Amino acid sequence: MASPSPSTEGRTTALRRGAVAALAGVLLLAAGARAHEPQRLTSREIVRLAGTFGAPGATTKIVGDVAVIAQGRERTLHATDWQVYALVVDQNAPLAPAPARVTLQGTRADLARIANARPEQRVAILAERRPDSSELFLLAVDLCPEE
Numbered sequence: 526m527a528s529p530s531p532s533t534e535g536r537t538t539a540l541r542r543g544a545v546a547a548l549a550g551v552l553l554l555a556a557g558a559r560a561h562e563p564q565r566l567t568s569r570e571i572v573r574l575a576g577t578f579g580a581p582g583a584t585t586k587i588v589g590d591v592a593v594i595a596q597g598r599e600r601t602l603h604a605t606d607w608q609v610y611a612l613v614v615d616q617n618a619p620l621a622p623a624p625a626r627v628t629l630q631g632t633r634a635d636l637a638r639i640a641n642a643r644p645e646q647r648v649a650i651l652a653e654r655r656p657d658s659s660e661l662f663l664l665a666v667d668l669c670p671e672e
Contacts, residue, residue: 579644631663
């Protein structure tokens with residue numbers, strides 16, 4: 526068998542050196558990226574809000590009053606529950622307090638159910654919001670009793 530020519534041998538060696546250099550560069554970049562992970566911030570929150578639009582009962586514990594805007598109609602919800610679940614959390618950031626006024630976004634049917642809820646009906650809302658935003662994007666609505 527014939528031995529490789531000097532020009533072929535030189536190209537092979539140069540390709541090997543280039544591959545080793547490229548691999549070393551990739552490893553250095555990966556190590557640098559791993560050492561500087563971005564800070565985790567809250568990107569979305571899931572909010573559970575429940576209460577009634579009518580006067581609360583004497584034994585009902587109210588956590589706050591929230592002005593709810595649905596289909597351009599503003600009503601005061603006497604909230605008995607306000608829970609926030611952050612999807613991604615910065616360990617040092619406190620959860621934002623409940624806003625005094627929220628605007629609901631969702632399907633016409635869900636918005637109509639909330640806008641037309643009777644004062645004695647218990648309204649439960651599950652929604653998504655961006656931190657420090659007063660807009661709630663409806664995921665689910667429950668009225669009790671339904672009719």
